[in-house]
Amino acid sequence: MELQKPRGTRDFLFEEMKERKFVEKTMKKVFETYGYQEIKTPIFEDLSLFTLKSGEGIIEEIYHFQDKGGRDLALRPELTAPVARIYLNQLQKSPKPIKMYYFGSCFRYERPQAGRFRQFWQLGCELIGGKSPDCEAEIIALASHCLEELKLEDYQIHLGNLGILRGILNQEGVSNHQQDQIMAIVDKGDVLELKKLLKEFKIDEKSGNILLELIGMHGHREIIDDVKKIIADYPSALESLEELEKLLTMLESFGFRDYLVNLGIARGLDYYTGCVFEIYVEGLGAQKQISGGGTYNLIEVFGGEKVESTGFAFGFDRVMEVLKIQKTKPPIKSRLEVFVAPISPETKLNAFEIAQQIRKKGIRTDVELVGRKLKKILSFADNSGARFVVLVGARDLKNGEITLKDMRSGNQEQIPIETIADVLIQRINSLK
Incomplete structure (x- = not known):
């Protein structure tokens, strides 16, 4: 039918x-x-x-x-x-x-x-x-x-x-x-x-x-x-x-x-x-x-x-x-500001925790839910309009850090986990 x-x-x-x-x-x-x-x-x-x-x-x-x-x-x-x-x-x-x-x-x-x-x-x-x-x-x-x-x-x-x-x-x-x-x-x-x-x-x-x-x-x-x-x-x-x-x-x-x-x-x-x-x-x-x-x-x-x-x-x-x-297109925000990507299956739960930490600061955030490889995750995040990707890797987690990637410039840097939400707020506000 x-x-x-x-x-x-x-x-x-x-x-x-x-x-x-x-x-x-x-x-x-x-x-x-x-x-x-x-x-x-x-x-x-x-x-x-x-x-x-x-x-x-x-x-x-x-x-x-x-x-x-x-x-x-x-x-x-x-x-x-x-x-x-x-x-x-x-x-x-x-x-x-x-x-x-x-x-x-x-x-x-x-x-x-x-x-x-x-x-x-x-x-x-x-x-x-x-x-x-x-x-x-x-x-x-x-x-x-x-x-x-x-x-x-x-x-x-x-x-x-x-x-x-x-x-x-x-x-x-x-x-x-x-x-x-x-x-x-x-x-x-x-x-x-x-x-x-x-x-x-x-x-x-x-x-x-x-x-x-x-x-x-x-x-x-x-x-x-x-x-x-x-x-x-x-x-x-x-x-x-x-x-x-x-x-x-x-x-x-x-x-x-x-x-x-x-x-x-x-x-x-x-x-x-x-x-x-x-x-x-x-x-x-x-x-x-x-x-x-x-x-x-x-x-x-x-x-x-x-x-x-x-x-x-x-x-x-x-x-x-x-x-x-009249081709007066209203200004539209992208769906996402941040995408959280676990680099391996064992960091998935950590990725969920970090995503929630960021969301509670009012930042539009998605997280990988279907278990894709990193290359496909980055492609999906880019197509979703996310300016930043938070890469959650096992080695970084041992040092209390995660990797923050700017999808526009390609730059990456290590950020302490406890400050990631505040750093993202500063970066996103600076783009407005």
Whole structure:
């Protein structure tokens, strides 16, 4: 029987995992620099957590099942809803704002293609109880900071505010359910389907034309005045535009000016209510979006009090793909720093003792385990990336010494056994 991994999943081997761990560690360090703390949620949750307010597109893609007790469960398709549950279960009385970040795998049953998998990873954060647009500005600056640290190039951050479009639809008396349908089509960028839907919902021609014009508007701060003229007769939409304008001002105080206003951003989840943003990188084809987020009202939907929340997540796999395309190779440590080699079978146990002595000093160390001859041991140690080999011979042991070989220079020297770990620490630090 030939064993295959499930469709839409991947195996990550040694070098790729080193790269992924480096990127993960770099991003987490930035999150913590901004005062965020890490949380973990279960990989599966009650199905209702995601079906209550996650958008029809995601509901169709959920991996769901019943456990042996007949409970309806689902593999998490995203991580914002679990964060809202954590808040409701344990954090409602905590001082606000609450800053949390997470990293974990998510699952959606969709057609696998370039940049899209059935198991994928998200690294993101949520800020619960902050005040907009202050928290939105900080979160957008945080997202940009992560990409700067990774030296990722040519990314664009697009900003919008769903309140502008919803303000027009509210004035037209469009129901929340119909608005969600419209937003889903806007998110897909399907103008023809949007026109059909606006006609089907009998939306006033003037308002419909304004909606179509707005979702095609992209530009820098100067387009705000143009938008004001277009939506002059829609007070609620104007109020949301003013919020967006305040956000742009605050972003500048965070030292961030490289953005595009894009009123066609809708996001694929129904719970976003105000500011939304997405980050794009050319070169990924149709899957050029590497991050997205905004302000949402999910906690109230789940039965909690009304509390403003803002968050975003990186599509971690797409970030990795961009770094690969841009040939930005994360710095990777070799697997080993030291290899301990018994020269003869009778020194094997001594080699184990010395290897443990070195490992307890935090030095990445391997030891010969399969009984090879010295020439093959040295070849294996070299291929493993070890800079130093500790040769354990019977004659040296009688003198309380071992031989230290520098694999780069070929130099060898005798070192007292009791000082070998400290000598290695000095040598390794001098190479950094």
